[in-house]
Amino acid sequence: MAKLAVNGGPKCVEEPVRVQWPITDERDVEHMAEVVRAGRGGWCRLGLDDGEVSSFEREWAEYHDAKYCLAVNNGTVAIECALQGVGLRPGEEVIVPAITFVASASGVLMARGIPVFADVIPETCQIDPDDVERKITDRTRGVLVVHYAGYPVDMTRIKEVAEKHGLFVLEDSAHAQGSEWEGRKVGAIGDVGTFSFQGSKSLTCGEGGAIVTDRQDVYEACWAYHHIGRGLSAEKYEHETVGPNLRLSEVQGALLRTQLEKLPGQVEQRMATAAILAEGLKDIPGVEPLKPDERITGRGYYFYVLRFDEETWGCTKSTFIAAFGAEGSGRLGSGYGCTVYELPVFANNRYDATGYPVVEGEGHGRLVDYKDVHCPNAELVARHQHLTFSTHRLLNAEFAEQTLAVLRKLWENKGELRK
Numbered sequence: 001m002a003k004l005a006v007n008g009g010p011k012c013v014e015e016p017v018r019v020q021w022p023i024t025d026e027r028d029v030e031h032m033a034e035v036v037r038a039g040r041g042g043w044c045r046l047g048l049d050d051g052e053v054s055s056f057e058r059e060w061a062e063y064h065d066a067k068y069c070l071a072v073n074n075g076t077v078a079i080e081c082a083l084q085g086v087g088l089r090p091g092e093e094v095i096v097p098a099i100t101f102v103a104s105a106s107g108v109l110m111a112r113g114i115p116v117f118a119d120v121i122p123e124t125c126q127i128d129p130d131d132v133e134r135k136i137t138d139r140t141r142g143v144l145v146v147h148y149a150g151y152p153v154d155m156t157r158i159k160e161v162a163e164k165h166g167l168f169v170l171e172d173s174a175h176a177q178g179s180e181w182e183g184r185k186v187g188a189i190g191d192v193g194t195f196s197f198q199g200s201k202s203l204t205c206g207e208g209g210a211i212v213t214d215r216q217d218v219y220e221a222c223w224a225y226h227h228i229g230r231g232l233s234a235e236k237y238e239h240e241t242v243g244p245n246l247r248l249s250e251v252q253g254a255l256l257r258t259q260l261e262k263l264p265g266q267v268e269q270r271m272a273t274a275a276i277l278a279e280g281l282k283d284i285p286g287v288e289p290l291k292p293d294e295r296i297t298g299r300g301y302y303f304y305v306l307r308f309d310e311e312t313w314g315c316t317k318s319t320f321i322a323a324f325g326a327e328g329s330g331r332l333g334s335g336y337g338c339t340v341y342e343l344p345v346f347a348n349n350r351y352d353a354t355g356y357p358v359v360e361g362e363g364h365g366r367l368v369d370y371k372d373v374h375c376p377n378a379e380l381v382a383r384h385q386h387l388t389f390s391t392h393r394l395l396n397a398e399f400a401e402q403t404l405a406v407l408r409k410l411w412e413n414k415g416e417l418r419k
């Protein structure tokens with residue numbers, strides 16, 4: 001008789017751990033009610049130096065030990081704005097990782113730059129600094145790293161490469177609220193860092209984003225861009241440059257502030273559950289967490305990533321995902337499912353109706369055909385190795401026990417997966 005639930009056997013877990021997200025309490029509700037009732041500035045941040053958005057910016061800067069923070073509408077425009085902040089010019093190349101959410105690359109196109117994909121290191125799923133160096137051309141202006149799944153990129157090596165070649169470093173930290181590299185919060189290590197506060201992130205106000213930097217010139221350029229081209233000291237209608245309106249509202253700022261009070265405790269809780277998982281995984285072959293590194297001194301999470309070895313298990317990743325899901329502890333994901341350059345926007349070279357800036361011609365740079373791009377490690381990881389859980393489940397330690405119980409059961413009955 002079959003033992004595995006996918007083959008008709010009994011489930012390993014009857015009641016899966018459920019974690020409600022976001023976690024809210026009376027403090028959020030009361031603070032929000034105060035802000036709503038007061039209606040200061042029509043809930044617009046402008047002119048409110050002691051308002052919710054300005055206060056959040058100070059608090060988020062302090063959390064990162066950074067000089068400046070600018071709140072914006074979301075993590076995608078945060079990237080576009082940060083690239084304007086570092087002065088990216090049309091047609092300049094920015095090296096980005098092959099595995100990430102599309103915005104890390106499409107944000108470069110939105111800023112009229114050209115994303116160039118670098119491969120990842122399979123053991124960490126992070127951008128490979130050696131491949132970054134290989135991808136540098138005379139048009140390269142910067143490198144955009146992503147602390148994918150909240151696991152910090154090797155910022156020591158990335159900064160070395162960037163300094164050697166005179167490149168800026170943008171840290172897309174959308175996944176990494178609370179992550180640290182050698183004692184410094186990520187996002188504040190390079191020239192500029194960006195965050196997303198969209199609903200699935202570890203700090204959220206529904207939709208929102210932020211930029212942190214120690215560079216005054218970058219902060220001022222970002223401010224002007226996000227404020228329809230008005231500089232910090234501009235008069236009300238004195239528009240000096242072109243820019244959209246990316247300002248965050250006071251209502252969102254209010255929620256971010258009370259949610260931020262809870263973040264450090266939640267980061268600790270996630271790390272504690274992840275440590276239980278990592279310990280248990282030592283006894284289960286063919287599934288391992290991302291490689292431990294003592295330079296990682298803190299870890300926020302977005303995905304919890306497991307590396308699956310098809311050879312050890314004798315079955316494909318999709319067979320494993322189906323078998324895991326049937327055991328009742330919840331679903332396993334596959335991250336974003338493919339490399340970024342395999343997404344239609346890149347694979348079909350469909351940037352916009354003009355093709356700008358990824359076309360030949362004066363000022364536009366050379367022709368880039370993303371169908372020619374191949375990053376072998378990223379393809380291997382995306383297709384065969386990469387398994388993911390949502391970060392929020394790490395907020396309950398029981399999740400680790402249930403997950404390990406399912407993995408042990410699958411390993412004991414792996415013969416059934418090989419049929």
Ligand SMILES: Cc1ncc(COP(=O)(O)O)c(C=O)c1O
Nearest residue numbers: 074075076101103104174196198
């Ligand atoms: C790595 C990464 N960068 C940028 C973004 C964009 O953030 P937003 O959804 O707030 O625009 C996301 C969103 O999930 C992301 O995962």
